[in-house]
Amino acid sequence: MKKIRLIVFVMIVAFAVMGAGYAAWTDVTEINGTITTGWLDVIFENPISTDPGDTPEWMQLINVGSTEATIARSEKKTLEIEITNGYPGYESQVTFDIKNNSTIPVKVKDVAIQRYYDSELDVDLSEISDLIGKEMAVGETIKNIAISNYVTEDAKQETNYSYAVTITFQQWNID
Amino acid sequence: MIGTLLHTTCHMEVMIIRKQGLEKVNKLQLALLFTIVTISLSLIGLGLAAWQDNLDGLGYASTGDIDVYFVGVELSGDKTEKMGADISPDGKSIRVYINDVGENEVIELYYQVANDGSIPIKFYTQVENSNLGLQIENSLSGGFVGGSQHGWGYTKIEVGQIESLETYNFNIRLHFQQWN
Numbered sequence: 570m571k572k573i574r575l576i577v578f579v580m581i582v583a584f585a586v587m588g589a590g591y592a593a594w595t596d597v598t599e600i601n602g603t604i605t606t607g608w609l610d611v612i613f614e615n616p617i618s619t620d621p622g623d624t625p626e627w628m629q630l631i632n633v634g635s636t637e638a639t640i641a642r643s644e645k646k647t648l649e650i651e652i653t654n655g656y657p658g659y660e661s662q663v664t665f666d667i668k669n670n671s672t673i674p675v676k677v678k679d680v681a682i683q684r685y686y687d688s689e690l691d692v693d694l695s696e697i698s699d700l701i702g703k704e705m706a707v708g709e710t711i712k713n714i715a716i717s718n719y720v721t722e723d724a725k726q727e728t729n730y731s732y733a734v735t736i737t738f739q740q741w742n743i744d
Numbered sequence: 745m746i747g748t749l750l751h752t753t754c755h756m757e758v759m760i761i762r763k764q765g766l767e768k769v770n771k772l773q774l775a776l777l778f779t780i781v782t783i784s785l786s787l788i789g790l791g792l793a794a795w796q797d798n799l800d801g802l803g804y805a806s807t808g809d810i811d812v813y814f815v816g817v818e819l820s821g822d823k824t825e826k827m828g829a830d831i832s833p834d835g836k837s838i839r840v841y842i843n844d845v846g847e848n849e850v851i852e853l854y855y856q857v858a859n860d861g862s863i864p865i866k867f868y869t870q871v872e873n874s875n876l877g878l879q880i881e882n883s884l885s886g887g888f889v890g891g892s893q894h895g896w897g898y899t900k901i902e903v904g905q906i907e908s909l910e911t912y913n914f915n916i917r918l919h920f921q922q923w924n
Contacts, residue, residue, distance in 0.1 A: 609795040631864050631923060633808065633891050646798065652805035654891075656863045658924050667799065678796070690805055697801070718805065726809035726861075734801035743794035 607672030611738045612645035614666040614710065622653070636661035636718065655720040664713045667736075669705040674741040676704040681737070686730040693717035697734055704741050808862035808891065812920045814838055815894065816856035821849065829853065845903055853899040857884075857920075862891040864923040872915040878904060880916060888923040 622635030634654045641647040650663050669675050677700040684692070696714050705711065724730070813835030819827050819842075827842040835858075842851055859865050866889075869882040879902035889895030899916060906912065 609797045611797045611799055613799060631888070631890070633863060647800045647802060650801065650803040652803075654808040654862050655805050656808055656922050656924070658922070671797075673795075675797070686805075692803060716801070716803070718803065720805065720807065724807050726807055728807050730805045730807075732803040734803075736799040736801070738797045738799070740795045 609673060609675060609738065609740060610670040611675060611705075611736075612668050612670050613640045613648045614645070614668050615712075616640055616648055616650075616663060616665045618650075618661060618663050620661040634659040634661070634720075636663060638663040638665065650716065650718070652718055652720070655724065657720055657722045657724055660717070660719040662715055662717045664715045666710050666712045667700075667705075667714060668710040669707060669738075672707060674704055674706050675738045676741045677701050677736060678739040679735075679737040681735045683733045685732060687723070689721055689724040689728070690730050690732070691717075691719040691721055692732055693719075694732075694734060697736065700736065705738075810859065810861035810863050810865050810920065810922060812857055812859050812861070812865055812889070814855055815858045818854045820852040820854065827851065829855075845906070847903055847906055849903045851901040851903070853901065855897045855899070856894055857889060857897060858894050859889040859891060864888045864890045864893075865920045866923045867918045867920045870917040870919060872917060878902065878914060882916060882918070 616638035618636045618638040620632070620634065620636045622637065624632040634652065634656060637649075637651045637653070639649050639651075641649050648663075648665055652659070652661065680694075680698050680701055682694055682698070684690075694716060697716070700711070700714075703711070814831045814837070815835065817829040817831055817838050817840075819829050819840070821827060821842075826844050827840070829838055829840045831838055838853075838855060840853060845851070866887060867884060869880070871878075871880050879900075881898075881900040883898050885896040885898070897918075
């Protein structure tokens with residue numbers, strides 16, 4: 570009996586010393602995830618003025634006002650509308666497109682308008698204000714958004730008036 | 745057997761007390777950790793932010809002006825030696841004098857106006873103090889004067905019934921305004 574105990578003890582010690590033991594078979598599988606994010610990019614396109622100043626020569630004596638609409642910078646984030654030589658009664662309209670150049674849908678979160686004049690100008694920005702809440706699919710373009718400009722009788726001579734509109738777009742799925 | 749049970753029971757109670765203590769510690773630690781994380785995120789401004797993009801529309805409007813004054817005047821008639829016309833220093837008026845005029849005479853006045861403004865102009869005529877039966881016609885060549893342009897005006901004065909040896913004054917006021 571003592572011998573058996575001794576043998577068991579020796580075997581235990583031996584296995585322990587040589588590091589052997591009972592091990593279950595194992596295997597490993599992996600899931601490698603890669604997420605690439607898209608981008609949000611909304612741009613202006615196709616600005617068109619109804620009075621760009623290219624009137625025929627016979628009209629140039631009378632049609633002295635002009636309205637230029639340009640997209641500033643290559644990012645196409647800024648639309649500049651410049652009325653030159655305006656006078657009471659002068660009116661013009663600028664139309665433009667807004668394109669969702671993003672990889673995700675967007676929606677118009679906010680439209681902020683700042684007017685640096687009182688009653689000297691009558692600028693109709695309602696078509697922009699109406700965009701609030703509108704969703705745009707990827708690649709979608711809203712065409713022919715119009716801004717109407719009218720110089721009123723309150724306008725003073727040789728004076729500058731201005732306004733600024735900021736349209737904020739946001740990913741469509743977050744309020 | 746009873747002793748073993750008692751021993752076991754006592755041991756379990758001790759363990760329960762320790763676990764409760766650990767839970768209290770863990771809750772405190774969690775609360776502290778949560779607070780620190782919240783404050784840290786607030787301080788560094790981190791949060792769940794939706795992607796945004798802005799488009800800016802900038803509008804500028806500059807107005808022009810009108811600036812009209814006389815730059816030349818000529819008289820035409822049967823007795824030009826007895827008539828004359830002077831432009832005031834500021835160019836805003838013309839003084840016309842005609843002497844020894846008789847009935848049914850016709851005096852023609854040609855004047856040149858300059859528009860130094862940028863907006864085309866036209867005018868309408870207002871005759872004041874005309875009590876001698878004058879027939880006055882006034883017109884602007886082409887109907888308007890463009891910005892930075894000169895234009896010729898024409899006034900025709902037909903004398904009606906007048907008294908001899910009298911002096912008659914009259915004013916012709918030209919109201920210039922933008923052409924539209």
